[in-house]
């Protein structure tokens with residue numbers, strides 16, 4: 001028999017322990033973030049840690065919270081924190097604002113359910129407000145709407161499925177065709193697959209020398225499909241490709257969308273944040289011609305995972321796609337505010353708007369814009385510095401705070417450049433000074449630095465390039 005009194009007393013004590021534990025976690029986090037420059041700029045886990053984690057048994061009796069925390073602190077948290085490091089230039093990662101952390105913790109503590117308006121009205125109003133503001137930055141009208149999602153992959157899928165629901169009849173599913181560029185993020189092709197499109201219903205349009213979708217080739221492909229009796233319905237353009245930060249020619253693609261009555265979804269998972277900048281917002285010209293777009297706040301707006309939005313120019317098109325209104329929810333369907341579950345895929349979901357709200361309101365949009373402008377600035381400084389070195393080739397124009405380049409000394413056989421640049425990357429990572437990885441552009445292996453991490457300073461960029469140059473010059477002899 002359960003001794004109810006004793007059990008309840010135990011639960012009260014446990015709650016005290018839990019609160020103490022939460023406070024302790026926050027203190028540890030603060031210490032770690034303050035000494036960020038002292039750790040390796042990438043996720044680094046020891047063999048010992050891997051073994052330990054693999055072997056920890058699931059506890060039946062429970063054990064002291066502190067012990068559980070220490071294990072995780074050393075082997076999980078500290079082994080991953082490097083992505084916020086000022087010299088982490090790999091991937092597309094954001095240093096996290098403590099405001100975002102606070103927002104995430106508060107949302108989780110109160111366990112806010114952002115699925116429907118009546119479950120947490122305040123959080124819904126905040127979400128609607130942010131979405132309206134972000135839609136207006138994109139040039140969308142007041143009828144626009146959308147929702148926060150877990151990430152760019154989910155936002156892209158949300159927009160693409162809306163395309164199918166609004167452009168095609170069910171009979172047309174089998175002959176429908178979707179178009180994207182060879183620089184599109186993998187989540188675009190994955191989303192198309194998830195929608196049930198076959199390989200022969202997906203066209204990959206080549207990009208030009210600046211890694212932007214070629215609109216003439218896009219239109220040519222559409223015309224060929226029309227002639228063959230197929231139904232072009234969706235174009236997915238990129239605003240900030242993962243490789244080079246390139247932005248597809250949105251005004252031209254917008255005109256093609258208009259001419260052929262298609263849906264244009266813009267993947268702004270990375271580049272969406274340029275909308276925050278007065279200076280660089282004009283690069284998003286043409287976005288207002290799209291039907292929907294994605295924007296990850298966990299990429300370039302200081303947010304912790306998972307924080308993204310999908311916004312449609314006409315929110316009714318999302319409702320038409322996603323609303324089901326099952327009877328058991330009848331009482332909590334609210335007519336004035338559209339519920340999150342009627343705008344997207346998820347039902348129960350955390351409020352991802354609150355963390356961004358904390359950041360926007362506490363920092364102010366001017367400071368967020370500075371983060372964007374500074375990244376562009378640093379990438380231009382980097383380009384100039386590399387040109388001054390000689391022997392380095394700029395492989396794509398700096399865009400969205402991202403620069404691709406390679407070491408290409410005349411006295412080394414160009415067939416060895418790929419191996420040489422891979423080795424430069426390997427050595428800089430090994431040195432624990434900076435995290436710079438390679439990518440492949442038009443068949444060439446190149447070094448890529450994504451400088452959007454909000455902790456990165458100009459000195460971090462120039463010091464890293466000095467180090468790369470030094471490493472490259474030392475290595476050169478072994479490739480001659």
Ligand SMILES: *Cc1c(COP(=O)(O)O)cnc(C)c1O
Pocket residue numbers: 092150151152153154185187238240241242267268269270296299308
């Ligand atoms: C990161 C990224 C995605 C995927 O976003 P997730 O948040 O990782 O799901 C999609 N598109 C682009 C351009 C990206 O950079």
